[in-house]
Amino acid sequence: MTNDEIFDKLSALMKEQLHNESLKVTKQTTFHDDLGIDSIALVEFIIRLEDELNLDIPDEDIEDIQTIGELVDYLELKLKS
Structure with missing residues (x-):
C-alpha cells in the first residue's frame, strides 16, 4: 500500500469509528487534541487497524504517535517489512 492509500484507509476508519462521515482529517490531525480520542478509544482503533491490515502493532510503538501522518x-x- 502507498502512503496515500494508507491515509485514505485510516481516514475512512476514523470517520466510521467516530460516527462522523463529514470529519475533516489531514496528516497533521492529532488524535487527542483535534479528534478528542482518549487512550482507550485509540487502543480500540489500533486493534481495528490490526485486524484490517493483518498486522501486529505493539503498544510501545503507538505511545509516541500523535498525528494521523x-x-x-x-x-x-x-x-513493507
Whole structure:
C-alpha cells in the first residue's frame, strides 16, 4: 500500500469509528487534541487497524504517535517489512 492509500484507509476508519462521515482529517490531525480520542478509544482503533491490515502493532510503538501522518508513516514501514 502507498502512503496515500494508507491515509485514505485510516481516514475512512476514523470517520466510521467516530460516527462522523463529514470529519475533516489531514496528516497533521492529532488524535487527542483535534479528534478528542482518549487512550482507550485509540487502543480500540489500533486493534481495528490490526485486524484490517493483518498486522501486529505493539503498544510501545503507538505511545509516541500523535498525528494521523505519524501513524500513516509507521504503517507504511510496517507493511513493507
